[in-house]
Amino acid sequence: MSTTMASSGLLFRSCSSLSVAAAIRSTTSSAAHHPTSTFSTISTGVSPARLTAPFSSSSFSSPKSPFLSSASAVRTFSSSSTTRFSTSAVAMAQTPTDTLIELAKARRTYYKLSNKSPVPDSKIEELVNSAILHVPSSFNTQSTRLVVLLHKEHERLWDIIIDAFGGLVKTGAIPEEMWKNQTLPKLQGLKAGVGTILFYEDPAHIAPLSEKFALYKDHFGPWAEHSNAMHQYYLWTGLESLGFGATLQHYNPIIDAPVASAYNVPSDWRLIAQLVFGAPAGQPGEKQYKPVEERVKIYGKE
Template identity: 45%
Template sequence: MSTYWNVVKERRSYYAISKKQVTPDERIEEIVGEAVKHVPSPFNSQSARVVVLLGEQHDRLWDLAKAELKKILPADGYQATEEKINGFFRSGYGSILYFEDENVIQGLQQAFPLYSDNFPVWSHQSSGMLQFAVWSALELDGWGASLQHYNPVIDGAVRAEWSLPANWKLIAQMPFGKPVAQPDQKEFAPLAERLKLFK
């Protein structure tokens, strides 16, 4: 089995992560940069935008998330959310925020009106490929990560905290750190129900 498929198989959602550094920060930036550069996008639109938060900036993200969630959750339900964020996400080394530039997408819709409805869908598909590429590369380097979706609850706070453009739409958050426990065994639905071959 090739290294590629080994990485695909081994990439999992790691929730038990620590702040211990696994690779230099420059290596993290290199991984994300290579993925942003080379992952395909519709019409080569390159609409992906990414923010990498390390150290105190990473902690700040999850403190903001807790503050925003506290505003909307009932008091008796907030404690479990706070414990989850502290134990599974803030406990890590860093977070990667994935955005799509809506100005680019709207430009494509105007330039190619026949496909107008498809561009937001294709944008999300491209973002998903980017997330998978980064996630897999982090896995290969020994990091554990998971994918979270606290948007749109945290969107405004994130834009304000890091002075990000209003046209950057937050898609997902990827906290990562050194794995301190293995995820549960993964179960698979029968492949025969999910794959058909005709020839």
């Protein structure tokens, strides 16, 4: 097991590194969920497969979209899985803004996950490090903390969570029928993924600012959670670009104490959310959209 704690607030734990899975998703899939051609088509002797283009911090300096490539893979994407994106369509999306929009569209909730990883663990770590370094925070507090659990450590986490909920079943807090038919199958499904990112807030970096700027003292907590949410979105979308599906969960505070004990998390860190990810083993549900006109107002448009 390797463990690395960075001063920026990243705890990375993994029992193993997986090699790139060359045949995770076939290009013949009827509903691949990625919007842009970030995969190269290769021959495996079995069926065409796609590998994620390397994720690199240097790619952000490119004037072109950092996630696009000239690969010949055909992608399928839309909320209704009917719009097909080919390299000819991708070639038209030359700006980082175009790519950002397409990745935002592709980020969906995947409940059915498998433990087949499309990229090496180092790519996940690189993505997480980029989030902790570059996602902004109010007054530059940098109070978000991330704990990354992969493979066996990920499975261990969900065993801990299952045990915590099992205790509630014994006390009658959760009905036995609900546990067997709903809660337990969902938790076991989350355990089937590749990894989990735990999002924490460290209040030690918020308190001094609350004292220094008394006028805003009641706002620093919410502002910190705004930054935490940006980390969640950044990583959810970034994992999507690497070939993962993910789902954001909130089992705190039920799991706070046993998880903190298992992974030596400081007692004053506050757990906010859990982002579970793996190779998609199913498709996301249909998403309904409320009218944009009811949710956005623009003044002064020319």
